[in-house]
Amino acid sequence: MKIKKRILASGIIGLAFSSILVACSSGANDENNKQLTGTLTSVGSTAMQPFVEEASKSFMASNPGVQINVQGGGSGQGLTATVNDTADLGNSDIFAEEKEKIDASKLIDHKAFVVGIAPVVHPQVGVTNLTQQQLIDIFTGKVKNWKEVGGKDQAIVLVNRSESSGTRATFAKFALKDNQEFRGNGAIVEDSSGTVRKIIGQTKGAIGYLAFSYIDNTVKALTLDGVQPTNENVTTNKWLVWAYEHIYTNTNGKNKQLEDAFLKYILSPEIQNGLVKKLNYIPIIDMKVERDASGKLK
Structure with a gap:
């Protein structure tokens, strides 16, 4: 009788331990398998447009729950739309501070590459x-x-x-x-x-x-x-006519998690050393000089 009780107790303990393991394993899988969902609108520079379109396609292929709509229109339109929060991402060939009637304090600058x-x-x-x-x-x-x-x-x-x-x-x-x-x-x-x-x-x-x-x-x-x-x-700044390609987000953007994920993807070594160079842009890391918004070398 005592043996049966010990076996029963061991079984209960084992079952409980297994349940804990399963629960922990399930929680980890849920976290790892959590998929991004939502829609981003990207507006602005047509000089950047080929890159943003290609990067968006590959990002959406890996994240089927995400839709990224890419539009041109010029840097001014991208900055204005992002300040007004009618676009999530504002693509610009210039610093927001350089553009008249743009409140740069409402924007966060993400330098994507150089052109x-x-x-x-x-x-x-x-x-x-x-x-x-x-x-x-x-x-x-x-x-x-x-x-x-x-x-x-x-x-x-x-x-x-x-x-x-x-x-x-x-x-x-x-x-x-x-x-x-x-x-x-x-x-x-x-x-x-x-x-x-x-x-x-x-x-x-x-x-x-x-x-x-x-x-x-x-x-x-x-x-x-x-x-x-x-x-x-x-x-090396021997050729003087170049610009940072910026992706601006609104400081109060409504899709921050998705914006951050896409920007992290764009700045990843995979994209910087792959798509950026493939389309004849210049990765930030390759630059031997740095310029400020006034155009002066730092």
């Missing part, structure tokens, strides 16, 4: 290099024909981004030395980098500017004062 920006022309203008002063003269309307800078006898056709564009702001600040005469008057103005590339590639005499990630064999990137527009030259 170089270059003047690009129709491949048959007959010019491969310009001095910075020649470039300024072209975009301020002082030079109107390519023959004036060593090219063909052909009228210059300016192709600009809209005033809300961070690519335009960066180009004006660093390529044109923030020249106050640059207003884009008389130029073709487009909201999309992709459209700018298409127009330049199809329009004789055209000149505009694009992020390195948009430059292909339909257009010709120019050297400036003999300096090549390459990622390597950007990392």
Whole structure:
């Protein structure tokens, strides 16, 4: 009888211990298997758009409960939408502090990577290099024909981004030395980098500017004062026309957990060394210099 009681007691204890193990195991699995759900809206820079679209696709593939809607519209639109909390992520080629009527105190800056920006022309203008002063003269309307800078006898056709564009702001600040005469008057103005590339590639005499990630064999990137527009030259600031690509979030964002997860994914070595480089952007870690919002080297 005592033996039976001992066996019964041992069985009860064993069953209880097993139950504890199962409960603990189940709790750990629940935590590990907790899936992200929800929707993010990403708005802004078209220079960043190819990257954000690709990163979103791969993130959603790993997190089927997540939907990320990516829109362009320019840096200004992205910053405004994020301040107003109508977008979760505001993609910008410029610091929020640089944009008029943007309350930067409502935003958190996440530097995602760096992009170089270059003047690009129709491949048959007959010019491969310009001095910075020649470039300024072209975009301020002082030079109107390519023959004036060593090219063909052909009228210059300016192709600009809209005033809300961070690519335009960066180009004006660093390529044109923030020249106050640059207003884009008389130029073709487009909201999309992709459209700018298409127009330049199809329009004789055209000149505009694009992020390195948009430059292909339909257009010709120019050297400036003999300096090549390459990622390597950007990392040392030898090529001056570059910008941080920022993803801004609202300080009171309603989707903070999902925002943080996506931003952590973007800054992961997998994405920085993979997708960032694949699309001809520059990982933050590769930069040998650092600039502040005023454009000065730190």
